[in-house]
Structure formats: C-alpha cells, structure tokens
Amino acid sequence: MHGLILRAIQCFLRDIWGAAFWQAIMADLRLPSQGFEAMLTYAPDLGTAVLDRAAARLNRSRDSLLEDMGTYLVSHPRRDGVRRLLRFGGPGFVDFLHSLDHLPGRVRLAVPDLVLPALHVAVLGPDRFRLTVGVAGDALATPMAPLLVGLIRAMADDHGALVMIEAEGHDTTQPLSCQGAAIRIDVLDGHHALARDFRLATPA
Amino acid sequence: MTTPPAPPDAMIPASLLARLVPLHVALAADGRVIGLGPTLQRLVRGGAVPVSVPVSVPASVPFADLFTLRRPLDLAALALGGAVEVGLHADPRHLMRGLALPLPGGGLLLVLAFVDVPAAVRDLDLTEGDFGPTDRTVDLLWLVEANAAVSGELRSLNRRLQGAQAMAQEQALTDPLTGLRNRRALEGALADHCAGVEGFALLQLDLDHFKQVNDSLGHAAGDHVLAEVARVLTQETRAGDTLARLGGDEFVVLLSGMADAARAMQVAHRITRRLSRPIPFEGQPCRIGVSGGLILSPPRTFPQPEALLRQADAALYAAKRAGRGQTVAQGWQA
Numbered sequence: 341m342h343g344l345i346l347r348a349i350q351c352f353l354r355d356i357w358g359a360a361f362w363q364a365i366m367a368d369l370r371l372p373s374q375g376f377e378a379m380l381t382y383a384p385d386l387g388t389a390v391l392d393r394a395a396a397r398l399n400r401s402r403d404s405l406l407e408d409m410g411t412y413l414v415s416h417p418r419r420d421g422v423r424r425l426l427r428f429g430g431p432g433f434v435d436f437l438h439s440l441d442h443l444p445g446r447v448r449l450a451v452p453d454l455v456l457p458a459l460h461v462a463v464l465g466p467d468r469f470r471l472t473v474g475v476a477g478d479a480l481a482t483p484m485a486p487l488l489v490g491l492i493r494a495m496a497d498d499h500g501a502l503v504m505i506e507a508e509g510h511d512t513t514q515p516l517s518c519q520g521a522a523i524r525i526d527v528l529d530g531h532h533a534l535a536r537d538f539r540l541a542t543p544a
Numbered sequence: 545m546t547t548p549p550a551p552p553d554a555m556i557p558a559s560l561l562a563r564l565v566p567l568h569v570a571l572a573a574d575g576r577v578i579g580l581g582p583t584l585q586r587l588v589r590g591g592a593v594p595v596s597v598p599v600s601v602p603a604s605v606p607f608a609d610l611f612t613l614r615r616p617l618d619l620a621a622l623a624l625g626g627a628v629e630v631g632l633h634a635d636p637r638h639l640m641r642g643l644a645l646p647l648p649g650g651g652l653l654l655v656l657a658f659v660d661v662p663a664a665v666r667d668l669d670l671t672e673g674d675f676g677p678t679d680r681t682v683d684l685l686w687l688v689e690a691n692a693a694v695s696g697e698l699r700s701l702n703r704r705l706q707g708a709q710a711m712a713q714e715q716a717l718t719d720p721l722t723g724l725r726n727r728r729a730l731e732g733a734l735a736d737h738c739a740g741v742e743g744f745a746l747l748q749l750d751l752d753h754f755k756q757v758n759d760s761l762g763h764a765a766g767d768h769v770l771a772e773v774a775r776v777l778t779q780e781t782r783a784g785d786t787l788a789r790l791g792g793d794e795f796v797v798l799l800s801g802m803a804d805a806a807r808a809m810q811v812a813h814r815i816t817r818r819l820s821r822p823i824p825f826e827g828q829p830c831r832i833g834v835s836g837g838l839i840l841s842p843p844r845t846f847p848q849p850e851a852l853l854r855q856a857d858a859a860l861y862a863a864k865r866a867g868r869g870q871t872v873a874q875g876w877q878a
Binding site: 344347377378379380421424425428430431446447449450451539540541542 | 662665666669670671672673682683685686687688689690691692693694697698701704
C-alpha cells in the first residue's frame with residue numbers, strides 16, 4: 341500500500357483525535373509510533389488494519405470514519421493542499437464532479453506509483469449524477485467510496501453548492517466490469533452559498 | 545489533376561476569438577492594434593480592470609505603445625509572421641511567446657502565452673478565464689503544485705533519514721555506560737593522528753583494584769566508578785582530546801598536538817592523583833587507583849597504530865609491575 345494513503349490516515353486520526361490516540365493504535369498493532377512515511381511502500385492490508393483499530397476504539401463503523409476522513413482531507417486547515425488541487429477541477433461544483441473522471445490519471449502524473457480506483461461520472465439527468473468507483477473486486481474501491489462521499493460533500497461546501505449525496509452500493513444490473521461502488525449526487529443548488537476563495541497562484 | 549476547391553475564408557467574430565484566445569493581439573496592416581483578447585485588455589492597463597468589465601479596444605493604438613517587441617527585431621519582420629516574443633509596457637516582468645499569423649487582406653494576428661506561467665499567475669492574478677478552453681496551462685499549474693507537495697514530502701523524508709543516520713553513527717562510536725568514545729571510535733581517531741604530521745601522546749590507563757570494588761560492593765558500584773573516572777578524564781583533558789573506554793576498566797586518552805613529554809606526564813599525574821582518592825558510592829568508599837602507560841609520538845613520526853598501542857600496553861605493564869598508581873612514559877620506538 342502506498343505510504344501517501346497511510347500517511348493521510350495517520351494525519352487524519354492524529355489531527356482529529358490527538359497524538360495519544362494515534363500512539364495507542366500503533367501500540368495495538370505493534371507498529372512504531374512514528375507511523376508511516378508518505379514516500380515509502382507498505383504491506384497492502386495495513387490501511388484497513390489501522391482504520392479498523394481506530395473504528396473499534398471509537399466504537400464507530402469503518403465507513404463512517406472514512407466519510408469523516410474525506411471531509412477532513414478537504415476542509416481541515418492543515419490539509420489546504422488537497423483542497424487546492426481539487427479546486428483546479430474547474431470553476432463550479434459540476435466542473436469538479438466531471439474532473440473526478442480524470443483524477444486517478446492526474447494523481448499518477450504526480451505520483452506514478454499511486455494507483456487509485458477508476459472513477460466514472462455518469463450524467464443521469466439535469467443536476468443528477470452517478471459516480472462509479474472502481475470495479476467489483478477492486479480492493480481500494482470499497483474503502484474509497486465512503487471516503488469520496490465525505491470528500492465530495494466537503495467540496496460542495498467549498499464551491500457553495502447545495503447537494504444530496506448517498507452511497508448506492510453495487511449496481512448489479514451493470515456488466516461486471518462496471519460494477520463498482522456507486523454514489524448518487526443530486527445538485528439542488530449550484531450557487532447556494534458563497535464559494536470559498538480559490539486563486540490559481542499558490543498561496544505564499 | 546484537379547485542385548480541390550479552396551475553402552471560403554472563415555471570418556471568426558471578435559467575440560469568439562476572445563473566448564478562444566484570451567491572449568491575442570490583432571494588428572492592422574499599418575501596425576496599429578485593432579483588437580485585444582480580454583486578458584490583454586486588462587493587462588495593458590496595468591491589471592486594474594477585471595476581465596468581466598467590458599473594455600473597448602484602445603482605438604488604433606500603435607503596437608509599440610503597448611508592447612515591447614523582443615523577437616523579431618522590428619514590425620517589418622513581424623509582418624512576415626512566425627515566432628514572436630513580446631513584453632508588456634504595463635508590466636515588463638512577464639514575457640509572452642507565440643506565433644504571428646499574417647491575415648488575408650493585410651494585418652496580423654498574434655497568439656500568445658506566458659513564458660513563466662506560475663510567476664505570471666501569481667503577479668497578475670490570472671484566473672481560469674484568462675486561458676483558452678484548449679489551453680492546458682491550468683493543468684500545468686496543477687502539476688507544479690502537486691509536484692511541489694511530493695518533493696516536499698521527499699525532502700522531509702530525507703531530513704529524517706539523515707538525522708537517524710547521524711544518530712546511529714554517534715551511537716556506534718559511543719560507549720553507552722560512560723558516554724566516552726568506544727574502541728571503534730578510538731581506532732579511527734588513532735589512525736587519523738598517526739597519519740598526521742603533528743605530534744601527540746597516547747596514554748593508556750588501567751584501573752587498579754577495580755575487580756575488588758565490583759566483587760565487594762556490586763556492579764552498580766563498579767558502574768558508578770567507571771562513570772566517575774570518565775568525569776575525571778573529561779575534566780583533566782582539553783575539549784579536542786579523544787577519551788575512550790575500551791571495555792572493562794581500560795581507558796585510552798589521546799592528547800592531540802602534545803609533543804612535550806613533561807606536559808603529557810603532568811596530565812597523567814593529575815589523573816592518577818585524583819583517582820587515588822576514594823570514590824563514595826551510597827555511603828561506602830570505593831578505593832581504586834590507576835596505572836598508566838604513556839607513549840609520546842613526536843611530529844612527523846607517522847607511527848603504526850597497532851605498534852603504538854602495543855608499546856603503550858608494555859609501558860602500562862611496567863607501571864603495574866613497579867607498584868601501581870603511577871605512569872611509565874616511553875618514546876615511540878620504530
């Protein structure tokens with residue numbers, strides 16, 4: 341598993357629940373407390389193991405934790421870099437949604453060995469979309485879907501859009517190669533509130 | 545052979561051209577500006593007017609009033625078309641590069657792009673609307689920012705590894721009980737001293753009656769004595785000298801730049817005198833002493849490190865035989 345993913349989990353757990361909580365999880369798993377390096381590669385099931393330990397300690401489901409992590413990645417002041425990279429998707433929330441199609445490819449441009457599940461945005465009608473995450477059996481697709489629910493919700497806030505988002509589960513009516521986890525997104529109002537400031541230039 | 549019919553000259557309406565190429569300049573045959581893309585309309589005025597406010601094209605302003613031509617050299621050459629590089633009078637920091645296209649019926653169309661995009665975006669507050677729909681500049685900016693994040697992570701990983709390496713190296717050369725250098729560190733320092741032109745003295749020390757302290761008062765007392773010896777050695781030598789514990793109750797002091805036998809002996813005497821006093825441990829006096837073998841290596845001697853240690857050992861043995869609590873000095877014998 342790519343260290344960037346593990347590092348993101350580490351920052352999320354540490355920034356939200358504190359360093360002691362993080363160290364307790366590492367101790368549970370008999371791992372060194374300094375955690376993970378973003379630019380190294382680790383065992384494939386480590387991310388799930390860490391999240392499951394955190395979920396057990398917090399008495400929550402892994403999916404609800406992942407949803408919070410998606411929100412954290414976009415809205416936490418320490419993670420403004422992620423928000424900025426996602427805002428490059430376009431001026432409005434719908435532009436952002438369409439840019440998700442190209443996100444895994446974009447990510448590979450910057451970090452060639454970070455392979456994310458394929459994302460596909462289908463237009464169901466005016467202001468109605470379905471995002472398919474990966475294909476059935478894709479190990480990362482299952483945790484990625486709830487994370488994206490939180491992340492898209494936070495990006496909607498960032499763009500000032502009012503949306504309804506829900507995980508749909510696997511669409512078994514589709515051919516097997518398209519049976520990823522699906523997310524329904526309904527845009528109720530694209531300009532509900534003022535969007536957060538975004539400029540192309542990197543903040544000093 | 546039939547020539548295919550020529551397509552009719554398509555005239556692109558100015559509003560469409562503005563959307564396609566926000567950075568364009570249209571010139572009449574006489575070199576006057578007759579059209580400017582919306583981004584340039586803003587920038588030629590020093591950036592004060594936002595793009596959304598419609599600005600009429602400056603009516604027939606000479607090209608040279610708004611732009612500095614860097615390539616080609618003059619308007620006559622520009623009229624032929626080809627590669628072009630221009631600067632803005634209003635903000636000469638940012639150069640633009642592009643193509644000059646001669647138009648049918650006279651005149652020119654310049655299609656431009658910024659040379660240093662990240663700097664231009666920062667200084668001129670450019671937005672997505674300043675780039676045409678097929679212009680990949682915004683993607684380039686995304687990549688610049690993503691790469692900066694990645695290389696930042698790599699840099700911090702390197703810093704942490706470097707720190708860990710330095711710490712491991714320090715630990716590998718340190719005797720954990722006393723904090724003095726260990727045998728490996730001494731070997732390195734001794735090799736350096738032997739290879740140098742400067743003179744130096746090597747003082748090999750062995751504690752007297754250390755075994756009795758260990759046997760009668762326990763290992764904690766022994767460890768306390770060793771730490772106390774290290775403290776005395778540190779106090780009686782200079783900061784640049786090398787102090788090592790070779791294990792057990794054996795110590796070596798390397799006195800750098802010490803070419804004078806009398807002064808080296810003074811150091812040895814001070815150490816011997818101080819360690820002849822009992823060292824208290826939990827109310828009990830630990831009585832030890834120290835015997836020393838001193839070898840002086842004069843300047844430009846270049847001794848063999850192993851032979852030097854052997855000779856120091858022989859001098860130490862002579863001191864022990866002569867009744868302990870003293871130091872025997874010898875010169876280096878090649």
